[in-house]
Amino acid sequence: MAYYSAPFTFDFSTSLIEVDVGYVSIDCIYLYNACKLAQASEEGIIYDRIAGGSGLNDLGGGVQVGLTVELLGNWQLKFPAGSYIAKVSGGNLIGGPAGDPIAYSAGVQTLLIQSAASTVVSGTGGGATIEEIERDGGKLDKTLKNSKLIPACV
Numbered sequence: 001m002a003y004y005s006a007p008f009t010f011d012f013s014t015s016l017i018e019v020d021v022g023y024v025s026i027d028c029i030y031l032y033n034a035c036k037l038a039q040a041s042e043e044g045i046i047y048d049r050i051a052g053g054s055g056l057n058d059l060g061g062g063v064q065v066g067l068t069v070e071l072l073g074n075w076q077l078k079f080p081a082g083s084y085i086a087k088v089s090g091g092n093l094i095g096g097p098a099g100d101p102i103a104y105s106a107g108v109q110t111l112l113i114q115s116a117a118s119t120v121v122s123g124t125g126g127g128a129t130i131e132e133i134e135r136d137g138g139k140l141d142k143t144l145k146n147s148k149l150i151p152a153c154v
Contacts, residue, residue, distance in 0.1 A: 001013060001043045002043070003037075003038045003041045003043050003044055005034040005037045005038060006020065007019055007020035007022075007023045008020070008031065008034045008038075010034075010035075010038040010043075010044070010050065012043060012044070012047045015073060015074040015075045015076065016075075016076055016077075016078045016103055017031070017034075017035075017050070017071075017075065017076070017077045017078065018078050018080075019077065019078065019079045019080065019086075020080075021080045023079075024079070024084055024085070024086050024087065025086070025087045025088075025089070026077070026086070026087070026088045026089075027089060027090035027091075028067050028068075028069050028088065028089070028090045028091030028092070028093055029067055029090055029091065030090075031051075031069060031077070031088075031093070032051060032053045032067065032069045032091075035050045035051040035053075035069070036051075038050055039051075048072065048073055049072050049073075050071070050072060050075050051069055051070060051071050051072055051075065051095070052069075052070045052072060053067060053068065053069050053070070054067075054068050054070075055067040055068050055091065066091050066092065066115060067090070067091035067092070068091060068092040068094060069091060069092070069093050069094070069095075070094050070095040071093070071094070071095035071096045071101045072095060074096070074097050075095070075096060075101075076096045076097065076100065076101055076102060076103035077093070077101055077102055077103065078102070078103035078104075078105055079102075079105045079108045079110065080105065080108075081105045081106040081107055081108065082105075082106075082107050082108060083107040083108075084107070084108060084109075085108075085109045085110070085111055086108055086109070086110045086111070087110075087111045087113065088102075088110065088111070088112050088113065089113040091114075092114040092115065093112060093114070094114075
């Protein structure tokens with residue numbers, strides 16, 4: 001029995017979440033949302049849970065604690081075989097058999113981008129504009145030059 005939520009196919013008999021061909025980068029929030037849909041599906045409700053999630057608590061100012069998705073039991077994410085690097089980012093993906101959330105796929109190297117203290121920042125704006133830097137009057141340049149005067153501890 002399987003459940004499909006693009007780009008994921010949830011195979012309940014093998015506990016594999018198969019990623020569609022052509023998808024080489026997966027964001028944890030999309031994976032987690034798809035897991036919740038699969039768990040609530042007609043097929044999914046007769047099986048144990050696929051995943052749990054924690055995080056996304058609001059810290060104020062458009063900043064949230066990062067998301068951790070834990071694949072439960074023997075569930076693993078599986079990319080199609082090929083010769084490429086697959087990436088999982090946008091939170092922490094953990095769990096799976098023996099703590100391995102990624103199933104083996106021939107020729108695929110998987111990069112799990114994780115953080116012990118992740119945050120999600122949303123909003124507009126951010127860094128200084130070129131005009132603001134130019135109005136700075138060279139203070140940034142002076143600071144950079146002076147930073148070379150700070151002795152290094154060896």
